[in-house]
Each structure stands twice: as C-alpha cells, then as structure tokens.
Amino acid sequence: MPLVPCRACGHSVDTSAQACPGCGATNPGRKLSKQQSDFVVLLIQLIVGVGLLFVAGNWAWNQIGPIVKAQLSKPAQ
Template sequence: MALKPCKSCKHQVDTHAKTCPSCGVANPGVTLGQQVAGGVGLLAIIAVAVSMCSGGEEGSTPRGQAVSQSEYGEKWPFTVAQGSVRCEGASWIVFESGGVAYAVNGSARTVAKTYGWAEIDPIWRDDPAAQGTGTTWKVSVSPIIERGLKLCVR
C-alpha cells in the first residue's frame, strides 16, 4: 500500500483510495496535474488508433479514396471530373463530388433515400461508343464499384 498526502487536507492516504478518510475529497491521491496528464495520454492513444484505422493511404480522404477522370480516361463513367469513392455499410458504394453523395451500386441505390444520397443518373455519362444506335447506353460504373468494394474489406 503506497501512501501519499491528500490533495486537499494533506492527511496520508492510500494512492488508490476513492475518498479521503479525513476530509472526504474524491480521489485524494490524484492531483489535478496527474488527471490532466492522464487525459492527454488517453487523447494521444485515441489519435493513434484513429490514424491507424483510417488507412493513411495516399489519395485517401477522411470520407473515401480520391478518384478522377485522369486515372480512367474514356472509361470514366461520370460527367464530373473528380470525386471520392467510399464504402458505407457492408457494401454500399457511394461516389461524392461537389459536396453531393451519389449511390453508385444497386445495394446503395436501394437505401439512397434513407441516407440522403442522390441518384447517380444525373452525373452518369452516356457511352460515346453507343451514339447513333438509337439506344442510350451508359459508361460502365463497374471500375468504380470494384474500387469501392476494396475499401469495404479494409
């Protein structure tokens, strides 16, 4: 049993005592400085844990992984030049650009209204190879979905 003076009345108390038997102060063996140091240490541990869980991958954002038209060339499926792709839930792939989140894959589209995600159709690019065929085809979003699904398993 280690003894220490009470932070209030200076009576000798066990360092693990919940209250001082002399004056009744809570945590008599713990000074304000020790409480602050303990809190700072806890915050540092939390910060390290968050950093490790975020992946820290180049091109990553706190909300996903950056993607752009320059990476995909003609296979880029959107009318916007860049954004980020992320995985929500188990496998909902979301593309975000200009502050708007769009549901990309079928499972995300089924819950889009619940989470406030926009439909992908307004920014989904028509396939130039299908022009003149009488049918409007879209550029495949499969590469974006595949990239998003890789983020689901991190």
C-alpha cells in the first residue's frame, strides 16, 4: 500500500485511507478535496461551454452576417 503525505498535515497516510490518523482530514491521500475537484470540474465545464458558445456564435455570425449585411445594404422600398 503506497503512503502519501496528508494534504492537510503532511502525516504519512495510506492512499486508500478514509481519514488521516494525524489530523482526521477525510481522503488524506487525495491531492484535491471533493469540493476542490468539483470546482475544477465546474471550471472546466464552464471554459468548454464558453468556448463552444464562442465557436458556435462565430460560426452563426459567419453564416448569417453576410445575409444581414446584404439586407441592410438593400435600398429601402
């Protein structure tokens, strides 16, 4: 069983340990706590979402933009 330093107190704990024997922190073998990893996942989803939105918006503008410009440049009837 590999030992890693606890993320909270540095005490050597088993990676599979549920709680640190030194300080009682949960999942001491994990680099990130559940909350932190949830936040990272949320952040990645946000970045990917905004990226997709940007690409989709850019694509839509390239498709619709020339039509809109053509409509606008038409002389009013």
